[in-house]
Amino acid sequence: xxxxxxxxxxxxxxxxxxxxxxxxxxxxIRKILAIQIFSNSISLFLITSSNLSKPVDPLPxxxxxxxxxxxxxxxxxxLSLAVKIEQKDEGGEKPHA
Amino acid sequence: MKAxxxxxxxxxxxxxxxxxxxxxxxxxxxxxxxxxxxxxxLGIFGILIPLGKELYLGGELxxxxxxxxxxxxxxxxxxxxxxxxxxLTAIVSSLIGFYALAYFKKKPNRYFWAVWFFLWxxxxxxxxxxDLFNIYVTLELVTLSAVxxxxxxxxxxxxxxAIRYLLFSLIASFFYLLGVAFVYSEYKVxxxxxxxLSFSLSPLSILAASFISxxxxxxxxxxxxxxxxxxxxxxxxxxxxxxxxGLVVKGAIYLLFxxxxxxxxxxETALFDAxxxxxxxxxxxxxTMALYQKRLKGLIAYSSVAQxxxxxxxxxxSKSSSLELVLPGALLILMSHAFSKSALFLTSGIYMHxxxxxxxxxxxxxxxxxxxxxxxxxxxxxxxxxxxxxxxxVGKWIFLQNALSSGNxxxxxxxxxxxxxxxxxxxxxxxxxxxxxxxxxxxxxxxxLPMIISIFVLALLGLVMGISNFWLxxxxx
Numbered sequence: 001x002x003x004x005x006x007x008x009x010x011x012x013x014x015x016x017x018x019x020x021x022x023x024x025x026x027x028x029i030r031k032i033l034a035i036q037i038f039s040n041s042i043s044l045f046l047i048t049s050s051n052l053s054k055p056v057d058p059l060p061x062x063x064x065x066x067x068x069x070x071x072x073x074x075x076x077x078x079l080s081l082a083v084k085i086e087q088k089d090e091g092g093e094k095p096h097a
Numbered sequence: 098m099k100a101x102x103x104x105x106x107x108x109x110x111x112x113x114x115x116x117x118x119x120x121x122x123x124x125x126x127x128x129x130x131x132x133x134x135x136x137x138x139l140g141i142f143g144i145l146i147p148l149g150k151e152l153y154l155g156g157e158l159x160x161x162x163x164x165x166x167x168x169x170x171x172x173x174x175x176x177x178x179x180x181x182x183x184x185l186t187a188i189v190s191s192l193i194g195f196y197a198l199a200y201f202k203k204k205p206n207r208y209f210w211a212v213w214f215f216l217w218x219x220x221x222x223x224x225x226x227x228d229l230f231n232i233y234v235t236l237e238l239v240t241l242s243a244v245x246x247x248x249x250x251x252x253x254x255x256x257x258x259a260i261r262y263l264l265f266s267l268i269a270s271f272f273y274l275l276g277v278a279f280v281y282s283e284y285k286v287x288x289x290x291x292x293x294l295s296f297s298l299s300p301l302s303i304l305a306a307s308f309i310s311x312x313x314x315x316x317x318x319x320x321x322x323x324x325x326x327x328x329x330x331x332x333x334x335x336x337x338x339x340x341x342x343g344l345v346v347k348g349a350i351y352l353l354f355x356x357x358x359x360x361x362x363x364x365e366t367a368l369f370d371a372x373x374x375x376x377x378x379x380x381x382x383x384x385t386m387a388l389y390q391k392r393l394k395g396l397i398a399y400s401s402v403a404q405x406x407x408x409x410x411x412x413x414x415s416k417s418s419s420l421e422l423v424l425p426g427a428l429l430i431l432m433s434h435a436f437s438k439s440a441l442f443l444t445s446g447i448y449m450h451x452x453x454x455x456x457x458x459x460x461x462x463x464x465x466x467x468x469x470x471x472x473x474x475x476x477x478x479x480x481x482x483x484x485x486x487x488x489x490x491v492g493k494w495i496f497l498q499n500a501l502s503s504g505n506x507x508x509x510x511x512x513x514x515x516x517x518x519x520x521x522x523x524x525x526x527x528x529x530x531x532x533x534x535x536x537x538x539x540x541x542x543x544x545x546l547p548m549i550i551s552i553f554v555l556a557l558l559g560l561v562m563g564i565s566n567f568w569l570x571x572x573x574x
Contacts, residue, residue: 022268028260031264035268038268039267046278049278060281063230066234073241074267077244078267085256088256
């Protein structure tokens with residue numbers, strides 16, 4: 001039980017750190033990284049909570065797999081948007097207020 | 098549930114989702130959106146009519162995908178509330194679609210249409226889903242396709258609005274997912290019907306429901322979470338702004354209704370009052386900001402912030418008077434806002450075509466040549482201000498009655514003030530038509546009749562929505 005508590009605490013600390021850096025960081029790439037960490041903390045929490053019951057509950061693990069797939073596609077999309085903005089910056093377009 | 102209902106009829110629900118999905122795939126491969134759009138719209142209405150009839154006669158329809166059963170499998174549910182939202186999505190999407198066909202005539206883009214139908218399918222899936230995790234997946238799908246649509250204008254401001262919208266939506270989705278994780282670790286079910294049987298106000302479930310609510314309120318853009326909405330909605334191409342304001346925001350509002358009025362038992366807690374305070378600020382702040390906007394689309398977007406506040410007044414008012422009385426009011430405002438706000442954004446597309454920008458100082462030029470801009474704008478704006486017989490009027494009337502009878506005078510005052518402010522910002526656009534300016538883009542051949550007709554039908558639907566109050570309470574009851 002106690003080792004599981006450590007994981008839950010880890011998940012909580014990770015989530016708080018991620019939210020803090022999401023608010024604090026200035027560039028889009030770093031904000032995207034913060035969101036990755038936030039999502040991973042939720043996955044960690046889900047996996048840990050599935051181990052609380054014996055036998056281990058398989059459903060949260062299926063949810064985590066789905067969550068990872070969603071995260072991969074959204075990250076790819078967000079990164080491509082960040083690259084587009086970067087390119088527009090280099091193209092000398094006027095910055096938007 | 099009625100005995101003897103054929104399983105065929107219930108599996109029709111799945112086709113509501115499969116048709117736009119198939120349309121997205123076909124357009125992605127072959128183009129030909131001018132044929133696929135009318136055909137798939139007709140198909141969806143052809144499915145909606147027998148389903149609606151069955152729903153009216155026999156009550157809600159359930160369908161488990163792959164016959165897995167509701168405890169572990171994915172199940173779809175169609176009841177009055179979700180049927181109204183699905184029908185709204187179908188009507189508004191197809192009308193905006195016909196406008197967009199003409200709007201993108203010069204440079205057709207089949208990728209736009211693929212994402213467009215994908216958004217339609219995702220919204221329908223969200224309204225049909227009956228379990229918390231499936232809803233999470235549809236939330237992400239709606240976000241991805243909505244953000245994709247914003248980027249089609251190709252401007253840097255649009256990319257920045259899109260990435261800001263995407264990142265805040267992701268944070269919101271993860272808050273929702275965290276809440277779902279808490280709910281699952283407490284109750285071991287995700288199905289909404291099963292969850293509503295066992296939900297109780299334990300500390301963990303209060304925490305879970307708060308996370309879910311914060312995530313959805315962020316997506317619904319209720320004050321103070323509205324900050325991403327005006328840039329995202331005002332930098333997208335006109336048909337996209339219309340569908341974002343008309344439908345995408347309504348998805349999160351629908352989920353909040355579904356969860357709070359049917360599953361969570363929060364009506365006795367302070368959360369509903371907190372939402373009420375936020376709604377009051379949304380109405381006053383959104384309308385005031387709309388008054389000070391220098392761009393037409395910014396004005397329309399801030400007006401959405403205020404109208405979203407009106408819809409959320411249903412939460413505090415359901416506390417003092419019964420939910421059956423006030424929910425039809427919220428749905429009336431929601432529906433007429435979907436129709437007339439999309440109509441307003443579509444007229445802004447006409448405006449931008451003539452002026453090459455949407456600065457409000459150039460409105461006077463539009464008044465001269467394209468004689469249809471102001472009539473269409475005012476027809477749609479009439480509903481936003483809330484004159485009878487629009488749905489906004491009837492909805493505000495229901496809210497006003499309940500606020501007065503339960504002694505919530507602040508809400509009553511705010512409802513009236515919001516209407517005056519709305520009249521103010523609409524008049525700000527209209528008053529500019531009195532001054533004369535000779536400069537305008539003379540090319541009005543590009544504004545085809547289909548564009549004018551679809552705006553007219555949308556604005557008209559918003560205006561006559563108030564009549565639906567005669568059957569709406571029985572339908573959702």
